Amino acid sequence: MSKQYNLVADQYDMSFQLSPYRLHIEAYSVFNLVGDVTDQQVLELATGTGYYARAMRRQGAARVVGVDIADQMIEIGKMAEQAEPLGIEYHIQDVTQFKPDTLFDLALAVYLLHYAPTKEALFAMCKAIANDIRSGGRFVTYQLNPNISREPDYYLKEPGLILKVTEPTPVDGEPMPFSAKIGDMVMPEITAYRWDKETVDAALQAAGFTDIHWVQPQLSPAGAEQYGAETFAGYLRQPHAVLIECVKQ
Ligand SMILES: C[S@@+](CC[C@H](N)C(=O)[O-])C[C@H]1O[C@@H](n2cnc3c(N)ncnc32)[C@H](O)[C@@H]1O
Numbered sequence: 542m543s544k545q546y547n548l549v550a551d552q553y554d555m556s557f558q559l560s561p562y563r564l565h566i567e568a569y570s571v572f573n574l575v576g577d578v579t580d581q582q583v584l585e586l587a588t589g590t591g592y593y594a595r596a597m598r599r600q601g602a603a604r605v606v607g608v609d610i611a612d613q614m615i616e617i618g619k620m621a622e623q624a625e626p627l628g629i630e631y632h633i634q635d636v637t638q639f640k641p642d643t644l645f646d647l648a649l650a651v652y653l654l655h656y657a658p659t660k661e662a663l664f665a666m667c668k669a670i671a672n673d674i675r676s677g678g679r680f681v682t683y684q685l686n687p688n689i690s691r692e693p694d695y696y697l698k699e700p701g702l703i704l705k706v707t708e709p710t711p712v713d714g715e716p717m718p719f720s721a722k723i724g725d726m727v728m729p730e731i732t733a734y735r736w737d738k739e740t741v742d743a744a745l746q747a748a749g750f751t752d753i754h755w756v757q758p759q760l761s762p763a764g765a766e767q768y769g770a771e772t773f774a775g776y777l778r779q780p781h782a783v784l785i786e787c788v789k790q
Pocket of ligand 1: 545546586587588589590591592593608609610611614634635636637650651652653656
């Protein structure tokens with residue numbers, strides 16, 4: 542993974558304020574699946590600007606460590622830490638290189654696995670993640686939906702998430718350059734890789750994860766109230782990202 546996200550670090554953190562999608566579908570669904578983190582040791586991989594790290598610490602996690610390869614994303618997390626010290630520890634590192642000083646109860650990764658550019662890299666990433674988690678601990682992740690819509694402009698209608706996927710050829714491991722406009726923020730094109738469910742499941746199993754569940758994102762009741770459930774109905778029929786939960790053996 543290159544440091545593609547350094548280019549958008551400044552605006553990225555704002556995307557939660559700008560985007561009903563991020564707040565009312567992504568974050569709502571992630572927090573639902575993560576559940577109660579009180580007193581847990583939590584690792585956030587691909588933490589970016591630390592949005593989820595801060596939220597989990599505020600929700601009572603005993604310790605939160607954030608890891609990301611993009612120094613400028615982490616820089617924003619550190620600035621937030623200065624403004625509101627929560628004791629979050631940040632590391633600028635590729636997740637496959639990260640060496641934990643303890644084993645975590647929970648690892649969360651929102652938008653990570655689809656940046657593994659090869660099958661070997663995907664397997665190595667899952668193995669490295671498993672090595673960070675105690676036996677019986679959980680890994681929760683949110684990643685590109687292998688069944689992402691191939692319809693041109695399918696996501697262009699969604700408020701707060703305008704995503705244009707290019708070169709749609711459904712092959713396992715295909716590079717998927719995409720551009721997104723979140724609120725007023727236009728992200729430069731970024732390349733992700735589309736991995737089939739079977740491939741992701743195989744990588745997680747080989748890494749020592751069991752009880753693997755794929756979960757569809759949902760709209761928060763507050764989002765439905767504010768924007769109307771029908772606003773997101775098309776998106777939710779074929780969301781561009783899905784959740785996975787699994788347990789370290
Ligand atoms: C879409 S951003 C998501 C950030 C954060 N999880 C969020 O949801 O706000 C994806 C992040 O993954 C990071 N990333 C991608 N591959 C990585 C890797 N191998 N190791 C560490 N970070 C990685 C990028 O630098 C970027 O900050």
